Amino acid sequence: xxxxxxxxxxxxxxxxxxxxxxxxxxxxxxxxxxxxxxxxxxxxxxxxxxxxxxxxxxxxxxxxxxxxxxxxxxxxxxxxxxxxxxxxxxxxxxxxxxxxxxxxxxxxxxxxxxxxxxxxxxxxxxxxxxxxxxxxxxxxxxxxxxxxxxxxxxxxxxxxxxxxxxxxxxxxxxxxxxxxxxxxxxxxxxxxxxxxxxxxxxxxxxxxxxxxxxxxxxxxxxxxxxxxxxxxxxxxxxxxxxxxxxxxxxxxxxxxxxxxxxxxxxxxxxxxxxxxxxxxxxxxxxxxxxxxxxxxxxxxxxxxxxxxxxxxxxxxxxxxxxxxxxxxxxx
Amino acid sequence: xxxxxxxxxxxxxxxxxxxxxxxxxxxxxxxxxxxxxxxxxxxxxxxxxxxxxxxxxxxxxxxxxxxxxxxxxxxxxxxxxxxxxxxxxxxxxxxxxxxxxxxxxxxxxxxxxxxxxxxxxxxxxxxxxxxxxxxxxxxxxxxxxxxxxxxxxxxxxxxxxxxxxxxxxxxxxxxxxxxxxxxxxxxxxxxxxxxxxxxxxxxxxxxxxxxxxxxxxxxxxxxxxxxxxxxxxxxxxxxxxxxxxxxxxxxxxxxxxxxxxxxxxxxxxxxxxxxxxxxxxxxxxxxxxxxxxxxxxxxxxxxxxxxxxxx
Numbered sequence: 001x002x003x004x005x006x007x008x009x010x011x012x013x014x015x016x017x018x019x020x021x022x023x024x025x026x027x028x029x030x031x032x033x034x035x036x037x038x039x040x041x042x043x044x045x046x047x048x049x050x051x052x053x054x055x056x057x058x059x060x061x062x063x064x065x066x067x068x069x070x071x072x073x074x075x076x077x078x079x080x081x082x083x084x085x086x087x088x089x090x091x092x093x094x095x096x097x098x099x100x101x102x103x104x105x106x107x108x109x110x111x112x113x114x115x116x117x118x119x120x121x122x123x124x125x126x127x128x129x130x131x132x133x134x135x136x137x138x139x140x141x142x143x144x145x146x147x148x149x150x151x152x153x154x155x156x157x158x159x160x161x162x163x164x165x166x167x168x169x170x171x172x173x174x175x176x177x178x179x180x181x182x183x184x185x186x187x188x189x190x191x192x193x194x195x196x197x198x199x200x201x202x203x204x205x206x207x208x209x210x211x212x213x214x215x216x217x218x219x220x221x222x223x224x225x226x227x228x229x230x231x232x233x234x235x236x237x238x239x240x241x242x243x244x245x246x247x248x249x250x251x252x253x254x255x256x257x258x259x260x261x262x263x264x265x266x267x268x269x270x271x272x273x274x275x276x277x278x279x280x281x282x283x284x285x286x287x288x289x290x291x292x293x294x295x296x297x298x299x300x301x302x303x304x305x306x307x308x309x310x311x312x313x314x315x316x317x318x319x320x321x322x323x324x325x326x327x328x329x330x331x
Numbered sequence: 332x333x334x335x336x337x338x339x340x341x342x343x344x345x346x347x348x349x350x351x352x353x354x355x356x357x358x359x360x361x362x363x364x365x366x367x368x369x370x371x372x373x374x375x376x377x378x379x380x381x382x383x384x385x386x387x388x389x390x391x392x393x394x395x396x397x398x399x400x401x402x403x404x405x406x407x408x409x410x411x412x413x414x415x416x417x418x419x420x421x422x423x424x425x426x427x428x429x430x431x432x433x434x435x436x437x438x439x440x441x442x443x444x445x446x447x448x449x450x451x452x453x454x455x456x457x458x459x460x461x462x463x464x465x466x467x468x469x470x471x472x473x474x475x476x477x478x479x480x481x482x483x484x485x486x487x488x489x490x491x492x493x494x495x496x497x498x499x500x501x502x503x504x505x506x507x508x509x510x511x512x513x514x515x516x517x518x519x520x521x522x523x524x525x526x527x528x529x530x531x532x533x534x535x536x537x538x539x540x541x542x543x544x545x546x547x548x549x550x551x552x553x554x555x556x557x558x559x560x561x562x563x564x565x566x567x568x569x570x571x572x573x574x575x576x577x578x579x580x581x582x583x584x585x586x587x588x589x590x591x592x593x594x595x596x597x598x599x600x601x602x603x604x605x606x607x608x609x610x611x612x613x614x615x616x617x618x619x620x621x622x623x624x625x626x627x628x629x630x631x632x633x634x635x636x637x638x639x640x641x642x
Contacts, residue, residue: 189593
C-alpha cells in the first residue's frame, strides 16, 4: 500500500547562500512512512536543534526539502495539484505548541470550530454543524455547554489545547501532527490531553505524529519512537525496546539525564560517561562522536548507517555494526 | 516565614496570591517549593526578598533571616541583604544578562554595587575563582553572553548569585529553558556551590522529578496555600494531601505504560476561590466539612505537615 504520508530520504539545509555565513544541516536523509491502514502513534523526540520542528514543517509542506521527497499518497508535495492540496488539508491536521496564540481574542472559541465546518462544507445545516461540533468536543473530554459561547481568555490553557484537538477532529483527518502539544500546559492537565490523543488513535483510527522533547510522555503514548540528534536519527523503533533497553549512547545519555520522580535518589550521584559540552561543528562522521564515551576512530570519519539490531529497532552507531545495515536511500 | 500573605489589588478586590504560608529553612538545607502555574510559588519567593511590586503588596506575615526581621529593615538595608545574604536566580535569568557587557564586568558590577572594595587585580582573581567554582573556563570572563550556550549562561548567573557568599540561594525554575542533559549539569553546579558555601537553597519549580532528585524537603502549593510540606522521600513514598497524591499520579513514568492520570477539573481562579478547602471541587475524597471549613496545617507525622480534614 502507498503510505498516506511519507518522508523519503529527506534532507533540509538552511542558509549557505552567497551572503550567508554558514549553512546548517537541519535534517539529514530522514525517512518515515505513515501508513493509514495501520494507525500508529509515532513519537519524534529530540532536544533543541535536533531538527524536530523542521521535520514537522517539511511534513506539512510548509517548507520544501533540499533533498529527498515528502509524498502524500505517493505524490510529491512540490508537484501536487490544487485538488490534491485540498484533500491533504483535510487528511492531515496539526496541533501546535502554544494554545494561547492561535485564538483571536475578539472571537468566541466557537469561531475556530465553525470556520472549518463552513470552509469544507462539513454540515448541511446549522443543527448538523452543532451536532458535529458537540461530538468532537465530547471526544476530547470537554462539555460543549461549558465550552461554546466562551471567549478564549475564559478557558484554561489545557481547555484551549483540547479545543484545538477537537478542531483537528472535525475534518475526520487520517493523520494528526502534534508539535509539543502539552509543553505549555500544567502537569495535572497534560495526562488528560495525551489521553485524548490516545483514544482518538484507538477509537477513530487516526495516525498521530507526536513531536516532543519529553521522553517520558513519548513513552507513555507512542507505539514507536524516533530519537533525533542534530538532524539525524540516532535510534528508532518499538518504544518499549528503545526506552527500556536503549542501544545508542545518545539515547542512553538522554534517559539517564532525566530526573525521575521517585524516592530513589541516584540522579546527582550517577556519573554519565558522555560529556554535555558544546558539540563540534559539522563533521563527516557521527554527529555524536565528540561527546560519546565509546567513540572510535571510524566514528569521526564516516557517518554510521542505521543498523538493524532487533526486528523492530534501528541504531545509528558502529557499536552495533555486527547487525545488518539498512540500505541508504539514493539521494 | 510565618503566615505570609501577599495581595494583588485589582478593581474586583484583593487577590491572595500567597495565603498564610509558613515554613522554616535550616542552614545548608535544600527546600523545594512545587506548584502549578498560578499557585503562588514565585510570589512567595519574591516576597522573601521584598521584591513584590504594586499592585502586589505583602499584606501580613513575618520573614526572619536568622535573628533579623526582614520586614522591619529600611529599603537600603534590605538592598544590602539581597545578594549578600539572600541571592535570587530569577526565572529566565540567563536571558537577563546584559548582551553588550562582558561576563567579568557583570560579575564585578554585583560586587561594586555592594560596596566591595577590591583592586583590579583582586577583581580579576575573584572573577576567575567564581567562574571556576561553576565549572566555566577563565576565558569566559572576557566573553559576551551571545558567545555562551544556554547552560553556560545559566552557570554564569549562578556565579553572580554566589559572588557575595550568600546564606540562602533562591532559584526560580533555574533550568526550565534548558535541555535535560544541560539541566543535569546546571543542577550539579548548583549543588556543588551550595555545598562549598554551606548555603541553603530554595528551589522553586513545577518539575516534580527535579524536586525528587534535588531537594531534602518539599513544599507543595495549591491556589496560594502551602498544602503539604514533608521530607522529600516521604512525599514520594506516601504523599499526605490528596492534591500531592494526584499530582504525583499525573506524572508520566518510565516504569509502566498508561498509568498516569490527569487531575479532573481546573485550577480555581484566585479571585474566585471556592469556600472551605480550595481543592475540594477536584478532590475525590471531599466531604461536607471540606466545603465549609478551611483546613489548617497540622503536623501529621514528625516533620510532615499537611492541610486536609481527612488527615
